[in-house]
Amino acid sequence: MKDYVYPSIFFAYFFFLILLIGAIFFFFRSFKDGYWGAEGEDVKYRMLEDDGDGQMSRAATSARGESSNKKDEAALKR
Amino acid sequence: MQGEASIRSAGEIPVSSAARANESLHEDTTAKLFLISSISYFFIVGIIAVLIAAKFVWPQLLGTIPFLTYGRLRPLHVNGMLFGWLLAADMGLMYYVIPRLCGVRLWSEKLGVATAALWNVIILGAVVSLLMGWNQGLEYAELPLPLDVMVVVAWIMFGANIFATVATRKYTQMYVTIWYCLGTILWTAFVYLTGNFAVLFTTGVNQANLNWMYVHNAVGLIFTPVGLAIAYYFIPKSSNTPLFSHKLSMIGFWSLAFVYVWTGAHHMLHGPISQWLQTIAIVFSLMLLIPVWAVVYNFFATMKGQWDQLRDNVQLKFLMTGVIFYLLTCFQGPMHSLRTVNAIVSKTDWIPGHAHMAVLGAFSFFAIAGCYFVVPRIFKTNLFSESLANWSFWLLLIGGVGFFVTLWLGGFWQGWQWNNPAIPFIDTVINLKPVWSVRFFSGILMFGGIVTFAYNILATMVGSKGQSEKSLPV
Numbered sequence A: 001m002k003d004y005v006y007p008s009i010f011f012a013y014f015f016f017l018i019l020l021i022g023a024i025f026f027f028f029r030s031f032k033d034g035y036w037g038a039e040g041e042d043v044k045y046r047m048l049e050d051d052g053d054g055q056m057s058r059a060a061t062s063a064r065g066e067s068s069n070k071k072d073e074a075a076l077k078r
Numbered sequence B: 001m002q003g004e005a006s007i008r009s010a011g012e013i014p015v016s017s018a019a020r021a022n023e024s025l026h027e028d029t030t031a032k033l034f035l036i037s038s039i040s041y042f043f044i045v046g047i048i049a050v051l052i053a054a055k056f057v058w059p060q061l062l063g064t065i066p067f068l069t070y071g072r073l074r075p076l077h078v079n080g081m082l083f084g085w086l087l088a089a090d091m092g093l094m095y096y097v098i099p100r101l102c103g104v105r106l107w108s109e110k111l112g113v114a115t116a117a118l119w120n121v122i123i124l125g126a127v128v129s130l131l132m133g134w135n136q137g138l139e140y141a142e143l144p145l146p147l148d149v150m151v152v153v154a155w156i157m158f159g160a161n162i163f164a165t166v167a168t169r170k171y172t173q174m175y176v177t178i179w180y181c182l183g184t185i186l187w188t189a190f191v192y193l194t195g196n197f198a199v200l201f202t203t204g205v206n207q208a209n210l211n212w213m214y215v216h217n218a219v220g221l222i223f224t225p226v227g228l229a230i231a232y233y234f235i236p237k238s239s240n241t242p243l244f245s246h247k248l249s250m251i252g253f254w255s256l257a258f259v260y261v262w263t264g265a266h267h268m269l270h271g272p273i274s275q276w277l278q279t280i281a282i283v284f285s286l287m288l289l290i291p292v293w294a295v296v297y298n299f300f301a302t303m304k305g306q307w308d309q310l311r312d313n314v315q316l317k318f319l320m321t322g323v324i325f326y327l328l329t330c331f332q333g334p335m336h337s338l339r340t341v342n343a344i345v346s347k348t349d350w351i352p353g354h355a356h357m358a359v360l361g362a363f364s365f366f367a368i369a370g371c372y373f374v375v376p377r378i379f380k381t382n383l384f385s386e387s388l389a390n391w392s393f394w395l396l397l398i399g400g401v402g403f404f405v406t407l408w409l410g411g412f413w414q415g416w417q418w419n420n421p422a423i424p425f426i427d428t429v430i431n432l433k434p435v436w437s438v439r440f441f442s443g444i445l446m447f448g449g450i451v452t453f454a455y456n457i458l459a460t461m462v463g464s465k466g467q468s469e470k471s472l473p474v
Helices: A007-031 A043-046 A060-064 A067-077 B017-024 B027-059 B071-102 B111-130 B145-167 B178-194 B204-240 B247-260 B264-268 B273-289 B289-302 B307-311 B314-334 B339-345 B351-379 B386-418 B425-432 B433-466
Strands: none
Touching: A007 B017, A007 B204, A060 B351, A067 B314, A067 B425, B017 B071, B027 B071, B027 B111, B027 B307, B027 B351, B071 B145, B071 B178, B071 B204, B111 B145, B111 B339, B145 B178, B145 B386, B178 B204, B178 B247, B204 B247, B204 B289, B204 B314, B247 B273, B247 B289, B264 B273, B264 B386, B273 B289, B273 B314, B273 B425, B289 B314, B289 B386, B307 B314, B314 B386, B339 B425, B351 B386, B351 B433, B386 B433
């Protein structure tokens, strides 16, 4: 009987390697996409409005400021 | 029971016409199907859970009828709770959350409905096959090969739908919930294929090692990220308060991504695997404290000044209790990986106590909160009963704490007895009967919580037919 132990373990680690490479790529990509920059916090305010079924609390609105609304509008792809 | 005043959702806010228009963007048929089926399985598999807990106290219960023996009911309980209830509920919640965070419709509602149908076929197939004893004999990977293949197909359908929805999103930056959801889809592919297919070609120690990598990563790279995705969405939404720090949530996400996969071998400490592999598992298990700190601090800081909302917001009660259970279970995990602690608790009742606190105490509490938030909205009605929701919370909390604490203490006691060669093994079994009795009665309380939750949600769905849109809760 052929021994498949090592091929299957190599398969598992190869699969893991693919994911590791993907994780490293998207980690560095997240810097380029601005998640760690000055505007990295805007998305947490927008999610409160995204489905339109909530109104932001006063604290949230004042913390965000008016300028962020304009940034979000600019960020819209379409 | 359904008076307007008494059933008002906490933090209720008038709904604008713009909000209604935006709501009509989403069909939510897939989310409805997944939530209805998952909550039904939660109830049905809950009965199995009570039965097997009773068998610890009364081993002769149900006699020797093959499909009612512990060996067949236990895998059905594990797989039913993991894939029938929790993962299906999480998928239903993702079908609700992702389109809203992306500001677009779900890419294909038809594909979503087909996925829900296939998922139900898989779960029903699992019930039949596991009761018949068709079992691969591997922890968490008991399903027969044809059902494994169907799971992979269903997961590809789910992943394609979510990825395509995210690809068409309105906004460039993705909220952390989307990151965790996409991570879950990719990691599940890796974990499931490894744990259910690659493992079949291995033998002996290598098979055990690969199996435990799968078991631990099933919790850490499937249920943890999708559970956190839900918590990151519903804690800000339920409290109407922005997340404390999105950058901190990113630190939590990336540290989880790089650390978690190496920890599974800590279940094999003192076993016949390489010492270097054991040490790596210990080191990475301790490093798990980084993502855990990032997540828990973020949630507690988000709730700063908002704790009073817990008085009358049942979703927040579930969510924040789930966060505390998450903190506790993620402190237990690294401690369990230490060689000295592991020598006592490994293979004892401490392990199911730990696993139940993760899967039930943390991630099921998040999913239940999500159901209480989502179901009234997608069925455009009010929750059937706020007081019943509170009953479900307290029953699950009291039963859960009784269950977890009993098994940790009982597990330690069991481990100490096992480490004493003067005590015959059968005596350790007899000694633990009081522990298992408390476990059973705690299980009854938890099942009461499941029944009230399931009844409340299903009554909300059924009652929605007569509701007008004026009563749409927020």
